[in-house]
Amino acid sequence: MEQVEKAVSAAVYDEGDAGLDLGASLLAAAPWPDAGRELLRRGEEFVRRAWERGWQPADVVRVVRRDLDDRHVRLATDLIAAENRRYAGTAPRWEAQLRDLEASHIWWGGDARYADELATRERTDRFSLATAFLELFRHLIRLPAIEPVGPPPGEPVHVRPHTPTADEPRMLTRVRALLAKAEATDYPDEAEALTAKAQELMARHSIDAALLAAQGHTGDVPTACRIGVDAPYETAKAILLDAAASANRCRAVWNSGLGFSTVVGFEPDLESVELLYTSLLVQGTAAMTRAEAAQRAGGRKRTKSFRQAFLTAYASRVGHRLSEATEHVTEEAGGSLLPVLAARDVAVEDRAERMFPQTTSTRVRGVSDHAGWEHGTAAADQATMPGRPGVTR
Template sequence: MDTLRDAILRAATNRRAPLPRTGGLDAADVDGAARDVLDRMLVGLWEHGWLPVDVVEAVRRAAEPRAESVVVDAVARTLAGYRSLHPAWVEQAAAVDAVVWWDPAQPYLPQWAARHIEVLDEAVAVVVAALAALIPLPALPEIVPPPGSPLADVTHHHVDPKVLKRVRGLLAKAESTAFPEEAEALSAKAQELVTRHALERMPTEVATTASRRVWLDKRYFDGKAQIVHVVAEANRCRAVVYDLGFVALVGEELDLEIVELLSASLLVQATRAMVAAGDGARKGDESRSLAYRKSFLLSYAHRVGERLKAANEPPTDDDRLLPVLAERKRAVDQLFTTLFTRTVSKSTPIRSEAGWQAGRAAANRADLDVRRS
């Protein structure tokens, strides 16, 4: 057992090391060794700030789909061993479909192999691939109490269901329309609605400052991350971009929910506008180049950020609201500096002037004065 564990770890940390062979070994022993190494790895990540969605997203980017499958199962298996879980862990496990589908009374790995029509050696190779993706992961700030922590009563603030329904309706229309001007006007209406909703609730609710992570597609990551960043700033949140593939957000819970909702829609709209800008272009034209599309998204984000910020300026004559806004900002800044002790500014070069101008035009077409809509 110890020798097989060592062989699995060697293969995961050294690509030149041979993959473990299971011939002549009892299936239960092979399963025990593979599960032990993988589960210990996950428990270590839980203790260093990682959450189920984070782990699955990281493996999805670095390994094949089968490796993601064994990691999702390991998430279900490890979390099942804790007596207490913060609700966020339950939500995250559900988000990645982590359920115990196998018979726990029988060795897991042979059941996984049968389900995927693989031999046991190949199943071990998949575990090795999963470990190879997990081992290099750095520690992350703890944003949710780890599994097994004592549960404390926490008041969660969410967008009112009626407001949420209206906002989702506006954003769905924005995503489905073929007219950029209409899409931006609808998005602006959604932003105005949630801003008014948040400001109206502020004086009567105790702030609950928290942090969330938004994972993004690898393609054109810098531009997409910048879109999330500007939406966060426009909604009283702060953001840090991780090259791992996500944006970390800090803000009041209600504002974080708004940021996730609006940025998801704007990402759809920005991507569609970017692709449309190259419609009809011939192969090799600049509008279909990587530099053009990256510049397009960065410019789109920059201009959308300007317009959202202008649309979200809080009233300057509300004596009841201004102290609340100031206190919320202090709370967000304090949590931000606690979680992220060292951050660096990063600039992204613009390599296509045409892409920059097209992106700005796409974000600038609509009249965002929604009072006239």
């Protein structure tokens, strides 16, 4: 449709707002059902280009949510669902992302009806919808190329998928239950103990998977996933994610500009990292809120520096305690297992080095609030780890 082509060209490839207004005006004046169908087609093309540059559905929605607004997120989800119709099948992680985003299927009756049904859903005028579409297109076309963590949909999967062990679903259910209890309790020592128990279960499962792979029962190789690291306090959150990754024999590489970390490891360990990081973030935020309330009750006002110091100290100390839990389980398994685990560590490191040949380390800055650091360390230091002597301050 020529009018849509003119609108997209005027808005998407122009730096200023004048082209955006012109494009939106052209779209609003076009026959709306035809314009909606053509916007879907062009949007699918922009989404497909994002896939070719290494992006995945959750990545796209995350960056759109960060940089635009909720309407753009809904439109992006529509375009992802529309583009997904092209593919007979996708990788398991891709399918899981589509389910989480509710983008596995289109919600509208047909592309010819999309524009009218969209206007009903959004309850706004054509010009506003056209502007939102063009802003989204502009954002999608400017996404940079990133390291792929799996084949784009439509391409064959050359890596043999992870074969779950017989007890894996039951183990994950137990881990989720332990972490849910840790998030729900108001007692830091109980939360720490529950989290440590979950880490021990995950470490034992990782060892079992390593043994099966060493015996030739599975064809697992290291893979990767991306996990969002959102503002505020993203530096502390990246440290927390790195702690969860290291404790589970993975490596995390943070992209601060795009707001995510890429975690490299074997598939069972990646799932453990995702579960653990999400729970630790909930627990750390709750502990920080309680610490701030206690400070305010004592007549002190705390600032951003307190929260940054708290979460950084929390992440640092939790990392040590998670590693202790993993080392404890490894010691129990016996020294004969060490060559198997070392080989997997080398494989993960090699995959990470090939994906990220140029990484940099940076010094953590801005941790200047002593009280925040003390409270954050205490929040991570309250509990007795299972099988370990208690830690006292």
